[in-house]
Amino acid sequence: MTASRHAFHIAQFNLARLLHPLDDPRLASFVELLDPVNAAADAAPGFVWRLTEDGANDAIGLRPAGEDVIINMSVWETPRALWDFTYRSGHLDTMRRRREWFERHLEAHLVLWWIPAGHRPTVEEAMERLTDLRQNGPSPRAFTFASVFTAAESAAEGSAHAAQTPVAAPAAGSGGTSGA
Numbered sequence: 343m344t345a346s347r348h349a350f351h352i353a354q355f356n357l358a359r360l361l362h363p364l365d366d367p368r369l370a371s372f373v374e375l376l377d378p379v380n381a382a383a384d385a386a387p388g389f390v391w392r393l394t395e396d397g398a399n400d401a402i403g404l405r406p407a408g409e410d411v412i413i414n415m416s417v418w419e420t421p422r423a424l425w426d427f428t429y430r431s432g433h434l435d436t437m438r439r440r441r442e443w444f445e446r447h448l449e450a451h452l453v454l455w456w457i458p459a460g461h462r463p464t465v466e467e468a469m470e471r472l473t474d475l476r477q478n479g480p481s482p483r484a485f486t487f488a489s490v491f492t493a494a495e496s497a498a499e500g501s502a503h504a505a506q507t508p509v510a511a512p513a514a515g516s517g518g519t520s521g522a
Contacts, residue, residue, distance in 0.1 A: 348419050350493035351390055351459050355415040355468035356452040357407050358444040364402065364412075372443040375436050376400050382432055383416060388423020391462060392416035406465050415468050417457065421490050424454075428487075450475045453484050456496040 362368045380400055383389055393401040393415040402412055418424040427433055453472040457463055471484040480489035482499040 348459055350456045351417045351419055352421050352424055352454055353417050353457045353463045354424055354452065354454050355472060357411050357413045358451065360410045360412060361443060361445060369443055376402065379433055379436055383427060386427040388419040390417040390419060404465065406469055415463065425487060452486060454486060455484055456493045
């Protein structure tokens with residue numbers, strides 16, 4: 343984990359249902375982008391941590407939502423840092439091609455939530471936050487880029503799991519979507 347001056351960080355979790363198995367030639371271009379995109383995330387301003395499978399450089403082999411569903415989870419210092427990487431870097435070019443590799447989302451597939459700096463969220467925690475978002479809509483406990491709550495709002499709801507005074511982070515900024 344990268345050291346940070348922030349008391350709270352933003353965790354993000356997303357999933358995607360594959361159109362084909364990962365070893366299918368139709369997904370070769372996606373698989374080839376994994377290492378460069380992950381390296382870009384690791385080097386991005388505000389990046390803190392990302393989930394990887396034991397012995398791998400990514401989480402592509404983890405399948406908690408089904409064999410045809412891949413996951414991604416990372417932690418960032420602020421929503422702005424995550425937004426900038428997602429929508430204002432080379433990562434956006436990859437996102438523009440998502441329909442080549444993944445089914446269209448019919449329900450929420452990305453969730454954000456605040457965590458105390460130094461906490462590494464688990465896949466179970468992430469799946470629970472996504473379920474909460476799907477069942478209850480955006481709240482300080484589980485939200486999207488289009489509905490960012492502050493760390494202080496999350497702590498007031500008891501979802502930041504911290505006993506310290508929360509520090510409000512800047513909102514993600516101008517509008518946006520979760521990339522659906």
